[in-house]
Amino acid sequence: MRSLFTIALIAAAFPATAAQVVTLSVPGGITKIEHVDGLGRGIATGAEIGPVRIRRGDGSWAAVMLDGAGLRLSPAVAPGTRYNTPSNAIPDATPTWADGNIRVGWLVEPTQRYPHGILGDKVEAASLRLQGPNGGLSELRLGRASVFEDLRVRIVDLDGDGEDEAVVVRTYLETGASLAVYGFADGRITRLAETTPIGLPSRWLNPAAAADFDGDGRVEIAYVETPHIGGTLRLFEFDGEELTQEFESFGFSNHAIGSLEMDMAAVIDWNGDGVPDLALPDARRTTLRILTFVDGRVAELDNVQHPVQITTAVRAADLDGDGRPELIYGLANDILVAVRP
Numbered sequence: 001m002r003s004l005f006t007i008a009l010i011a012a013a014f015p016a017t018a019a020q021v022v023t024l025s026v027p028g029g030i031t032k033i034e035h036v037d038g039l040g041r042g043i044a045t046g047a048e049i050g051p052v053r054i055r056r057g058d059g060s061w062a063a064v065m066l067d068g069a070g071l072r073l074s075p076a077v078a079p080g081t082r083y084n085t086p087s088n089a090i091p092d093a094t095p096t097w098a099d100g101n102i103r104v105g106w107l108v109e110p111t112q113r114y115p116h117g118i119l120g121d122k123v124e125a126a127s128l129r130l131q132g133p134n135g136g137l138s139e140l141r142l143g144r145a146s147v148f149e150d151l152r153v154r155i156v157d158l159d160g161d162g163e164d165e166a167v168v169v170r171t172y173l174e175t176g177a178s179l180a181v182y183g184f185a186d187g188r189i190t191r192l193a194e195t196t197p198i199g200l201p202s203r204w205l206n207p208a209a210a211a212d213f214d215g216d217g218r219v220e221i222a223y224v225e226t227p228h229i230g231g232t233l234r235l236f237e238f239d240g241e242e243l244t245q246e247f248e249s250f251g252f253s254n255h256a257i258g259s260l261e262m263d264m265a266a267v268i269d270w271n272g273d274g275v276p277d278l279a280l281p282d283a284r285r286t287t288l289r290i291l292t293f294v295d296g297r298v299a300e301l302d303n304v305q306h307p308v309q310i311t312t313a314v315r316a317a318d319l320d321g322d323g324r325p326e327l328i329y330g331l332a333n334d335i336l337v338a339v340r341p
Contacts, residue, residue, distance in 0.1 A: 011072045019302050020285045022338045024071035028057030030330035032312045034079065034263075036063070042105070043167070043221075044316070046267035049325040052317040053079075054336065064328065066319035066338055073211040093262050094152040102184050104131040105153030107168070108139070114147045114173050118204050119226075120258045124149050130184045131165060139180065140189040146172045149204060151171075151262060158219050158238040165192065165238070167221065169205060176203035179223055180219040181238055193243045195236065198225060206255045208233070208265035211276035213247075213293040220246060220293075222265070222278060228252040229284055235293065242272045249291070249298045251283045256311070265312035268325055270301050270341055277301060279316075279327050280306045283301035285309040288327065288339065304339050308332040 037050035053063050062073040088108045097104045101171045107125035110202055114124040124147035128140045143149065149171035155164050158181065166189070170180040176198035183190045190259045198205065208222040213235060221238070224231040224248045231254075235247040254264035265280040270290045279290045286309055312330035319326050326340040 003061065010307070018141055018341070019304055020340050021033070021304055024073070024329070026054070026056060026073070026334050026336050028143065029334040030059055030312050030336055031055045031066075033315050033328060034101075035315060036076075036079075038096060039098050039105050040082070040094075040096050041098050041155045042094070042152045043156055043207055044211075044263070044265055044267045045156060046209075046211045046269070048267075049316055049318050050124065052315050052319070052328060054312075054330070055335075057334075059340060064317070064319060064336070064338075066326065070088075071319075071336060071338055086129065090151075091121060091123055092151055096153050096155050098155040098164055098319055100157070100162075102155050102164045102166060103128050103133055103135075105129070105155055105166055107148050107150055107153065109141065111147060113144060114149065114171060115200050116149065118255075118257060119151060119204075119262075120260055123145070124171070128153065128166065128168060128182065128189060129172075129290075130182075130189055132184065132187065136187050138184070138189050140174075142153045142170070143242070145174070149177060151260065154207060154210070155302065156219070156221070158210065158221060159240040160218060161240065167207060167210075169207065170194065171204065173198050174201055176200050177205045177207060177225075179236065179243070181243065193238060193241065195243050195245075199229050205269075208254050208280055209267045209278055209332055211267045211278075213276055213278060214296065215275040215294050222319070224252050224254045227255045228257050233280070233298075247293055247298055248257075252289070253283050253285050254280050256285065256309075261311070261313060264310060264329075266314045266316040266327055267317040268327060272278065272324075272341075281310045281314070281316055285311075288314065288329070290327075302341070306331055306337070 024150040032055040063076040150169040154167040316325040
């Protein structure tokens with residue numbers, strides 16, 4: 001177990017990579033960017049570099065490609081539904097799935113006992129539902145002192161034991177949000193670990209990504225605490241029994257108040273050193289920052305500044321088929337952006 005390595009962000013500690021930026025105007029705007037392939041684990045892990053498609057403002061879908069002529073769009077089919085949404089799911093719930101001991105996760109049982117409304121309404125979830133590989137279902141219901149202030153479950157093996165954990169935002173009515181980790185075995189859901197709540201009601205956090213960001217062979221999970229009021233990026237490591245903070249840095253955001261978009265972060269090996277890096281917006285959401293955590297410190301590898309805010313998910317995708325992914329996202333002025341080192 002290690003203690004917190006660093007607090008301050010070390011800027012320009014690594015050589016600039018001179019990011020290449022390619023843009024495309026999308027009339028009507030971009031309301032969603034998603035990967036076409038891959039498992040819907042609900043959190044960026046670095047494995048999602050396949051094709052992407054966007055949803056335009058008119059509801060139509062388009063595939064995104066990058067070649068010598070720049071960014072191009074071609075008609076694409078709308079995503080299908082892999083799992084039926086439970087009848088007691090919360091509004092705007094998104095099912096997540098994987099292929100291990102947890103096959104599907106949902107947030108269910110709507111409640112209005114915590115009227116924060118950070119995700120667009122005042123309805124949160126009172127229960128977590130998981131499905132195992134044999135189709136068996138189990139639910140864990142919270143007491144009246146807390147809710148799941150989230151839209152989906154994140155399914156990821158945090159401790160490297162070959163079994164996935166379920167990660168959700170659990171918020172206490174009196175002390176605000178925490179990051180909670182649950183295990184699932186023999187049809188039972190068990191709380192394994194949880195971060196300390198922020199300390200005040202109406203204070204929230206948004207999970208960002210999970211990967212071995214510092215190259216030590218163990219996975220860290222990243223989230224932004226209070227992403228709307230000078231957000232703090234925090235990385236925790238889970239050892240099977242507790243969550244230990246390893247990194248923190250100030251001045252980030254991966255969510256807009258009232259938005260359903262929770263995916264403003266991506267995992268990408270930006271500098272080619274074999275260690276995953278993390279890309280996410282700054283606190284104003286006008287600059288995309290790419291961070292490394294090697295050598296026990298937080299350092300900025302690159303950044304891309306914009307005159308308007310980032311409004312969509314940030315995805316890593318190999319748009320040109322050269323074997324190395326680009327970062328792709330949309331801006332408030334209906335511009336689609338692709339960035340590569």
